[in-house]
Amino acid sequence: MAGAASWSFSENDFKQIEQHLQAFLRDSNARCALLVDRTGQLVATVGDPPKFDSTAFASLTAADFSANDQLAKMIGEAEFASLVHQGEKESMYLADVAKRVILVVLFDQRTTLGLVKLKGKSAVEKLNKVFEEMFNRVGTGPAPQKGLLEGAEDEIDKLFG
Amino acid sequence: MSMINYASREINCKLVYYGPGLGGKTTNLEHIYGKVSPNTRGKMISLATETERTLFFDFLPVDLGTIRGFKTRFHLYTVPGQVYYNASRKLILKGVDGLVFVADSQIERMEANVESMQNLYDNMAEYGYDLTKIPFVIQYNKRDLPNAAPIKDLQAALNPGWPIDDAAQRKVTPDPAHPGEHLVEQAGGQWVGHASYVEAVAIRGDGVFDTLKSVSKLVLKTLS
Numbered sequence: 001m002a003g004a005a006s007w008s009f010s011e012n013d014f015k016q017i018e019q020h021l022q023a024f025l026r027d028s029n030a031r032c033a034l035l036v037d038r039t040g041q042l043v044a045t046v047g048d049p050p051k052f053d054s055t056a057f058a059s060l061t062a063a064d065f066s067a068n069d070q071l072a073k074m075i076g077e078a079e080f081a082s083l084v085h086q087g088e089k090e091s092m093y094l095a096d097v098a099k100r101v102i103l104v105v106l107f108d109q110r111t112t113l114g115l116v117k118l119k120g121k122s123a124v125e126k127l128n129k130v131f132e133e134m135f136n137r138v139g140t141g142p143a144p145q146k147g148l149l150e151g152a153e154d155e156i157d158k159l160f161g
Numbered sequence: 162m163s164m165i166n167y168a169s170r171e172i173n174c175k176l177v178y179y180g181p182g183l184g185g186k187t188t189n190l191e192h193i194y195g196k197v198s199p200n201t202r203g204k205m206i207s208l209a210t211e212t213e214r215t216l217f218f219d220f221l222p223v224d225l226g227t228i229r230g231f232k233t234r235f236h237l238y239t240v241p242g243q244v245y246y247n248a249s250r251k252l253i254l255k256g257v258d259g260l261v262f263v264a265d266s267q268i269e270r271m272e273a274n275v276e277s278m279q280n281l282y283d284n285m286a287e288y289g290y291d292l293t294k295i296p297f298v299i300q301y302n303k304r305d306l307p308n309a310a311p312i313k314d315l316q317a318a319l320n321p322g323w324p325i326d327d328a329a330q331r332k333v334t335p336d337p338a339h340p341g342e343h344l345v346e347q348a349g350g351q352w353v354g355h356a357s358y359v360e361a362v363a364i365r366g367d368g369v370f371d372t373l374k375s376v377s378k379l380v381l382k383t384l385s
Contacts, residue, residue, distance in 0.1 A: 007164060014168035039256030040220075040236060041164050041173045055203045059220045059236065063208075066252040067217075 007100075009134050014044065016130050021046040024123035028116045030093075030107035035127075036061045037101050050106070065094060065102050082120070084113060093117065095124050098131035163258050163384060171232045174380050175256055176373075179281050180263035181273035182214065182242030185302040185363040189263060190221045190237055192369045197223055215241040218253050225377065235377060242277065251284045259296035259380040261372055262356075263363070264319055266301050266309035271318060278319050293323040296379030299358040300372045305365070312360065322346075322353030330354070338375075 009017075021033045025047045032047035034054065040062035042054055050057065065083065072080045082095040093105040093116050103124060107116050163174045178186040187207070194205045201224040208217035218238050225233040240250040262281065264274045285292045301315050325331055325345065331352045334345040338357060345354050357375055361368025 008167060009165075011168045014166075037164060037256075039164075039175050040238075041175075043164070043166070044168075053204045055222045055236075056206045056220065059206065059218075059222075059238075063217060063252065066255060067249065070248060070252065 007135060009043075013130060013134050017044055017127065018046055020123055020126045020130070024105075024119055028105070028107070028119035029111035030105045030116050031110075032106040034058070034061075034104040034106075035097070035101055036104060038062055038066070038099075043101060047106075061094065061102055061104055065096075082117070084117075086113065093120055095120055097124055097127045098135065100135065101127070101131055103127065163380070165231070169232075170230055171234060172228070172384070173234050173236060174258040174377075175236045175238065176259045176261065176376060176380070177253055177257045178237065178239040178261045178263055179250075179254075179277065180242055181265055181270060181277040182244070184242055184263045184265040184270070184274075184277075185361075186239035186242065186263045187213075187215055187219050188302075188363040189261075189300070189361075189369050189372070190219050190239055192363060192366045193223065193237065193373060194221055196366065196370070201226075214243060215239055216246070217241065217249050228381075233381075235380075237373075244276070244280075247280065247284070250280075251287065254284055254288060254290075257290070257295070258383070259376045260292070260298070261376050262297070262299045262319070263361075264299060264301050264315060266303045266315060267306055268308050268310045271310060271314075274315075275318055293354065296376055296383060297356045298372055298376040298379070299356050300361050300363075300368060301358060302361045302363050302368075304360045304367075305362045312358075316355075316358070320355050320358060322348065322355045325352040325354050338371075 017035065021044065025033055032045065032050060034045050035043040036058040037043055040059035042058040045054060068080050068083055072078065079096065082093065085092040090106065090108055091113065093107065093113070095103045097103050103120070105116055105120060163172060165172050178189055180186055190205065194202060203222035206220040207215065210216050218240060221237040223235050223237060225235060227233070238253050240253045262278060282292055299320055301312060303309060330345065332345065333343055336342040336344045336357060338359070344357060345352065359368045359372045359375060361372060363369055
């Protein structure tokens with residue numbers, strides 16, 4: 001299609017992503033890590049399950065990151081590869097993964113920003129690899145969406161009927 | 162950019178409501194939010210100014226149901242319509258799967274509609290997206306107002322048709338929603354395609370779900 005390319009990931013990809021994120025949480029002592037794609041869709045959550053609406057959170061994260069991307073360009077930077085929002089108790093660290101996904105780390109006083117950044121950097125490198133492989137595979141894998149529409153027409157009619 | 166997650170068995174698609182300021186984009190989402198069962202929709206997020214003008218976007222996730230074992234979720238976004246918010250408006254288009262252009266039918270707003278449509282084409286082109294190939298529906302809103310322009314005039318200004326280069330697509334296609342009209346036709350010796358359109362009074366909910374249904378179907382077709 002003419003829009004941005006679709007992408008999909010398998011259970012195996014998901015396992016790899018989860019393992020990297022779990023190792024990162026262990027090393028950094030952060031509470032929770034979320035992966036959000038640049039269009040605002042939640043890809044994965046690892047660690048303490050968030051108590052907030054994670055779908056809304058994901059769309060705001062993507063908007064936040066995109067807005068900051070534009071701010072970076074305005075001041076002559078190619079990008080801000082990572083962002084930090086520091087609160088009194090809860091803080092967030094956001095980092096770009098493979099230009100398509102955003103890693104969001106939620107952490108509190110049990111750790112420090114320095115440690116989260118340090119461990120985050122190597123986690124991002126590992127995730128970059130996983131996602132790049134995944135994107136390279138797009139179009140070569142099976143096409144399970146085939147025939148999706150037959151079911152879909154009915155579903156849409158049912159919902160709005 | 163639709164995302165298919167085999168691990169959680171979800172298909173996520175992004176729909177964007179575009180159009181001039183005060184045209185009824187947010188009203189569309191508010192109506193959907195009010196009518197859809199709370200089980201099938203998430204929270205609505207509005208980033209608006211104090212005077213309720215959309216500043217960045219409104220966001221509403223809606224589950225359409227399960228298709229082939231995959232939960233189908235549409236993320237609905239609106240953009241700020243006011244001209245000076247173009248930088249943030251463009252950001253929302255990133256990764257869009259389907260578009261709704263909410264036009265304000267009032268004669269006085271004709272120029273604002275045309276300007277916004279041009280802005281949509283320009284912003285899409287900057288991302289390298291082709292508006293004529295992406296699921297796209299036009300909603301003519303505020304049909305109840307006495308100063309609403311005739312559909313014929315709105316169509317001529319906002320949906321005149323784009324040339325169809327692909328020979329395979331050059332066949333007369335009737336518009337199922339409007340008898341006697343065509344989505345693909347020959348005009349002045351040239352093949353042209355039009356976006357489908359819906360007449361609406363969003364504040365009363367008329368045409369709101371027809372619009373959503375129409376664009377959702379087009380998006381799902383691109384996946385099949």
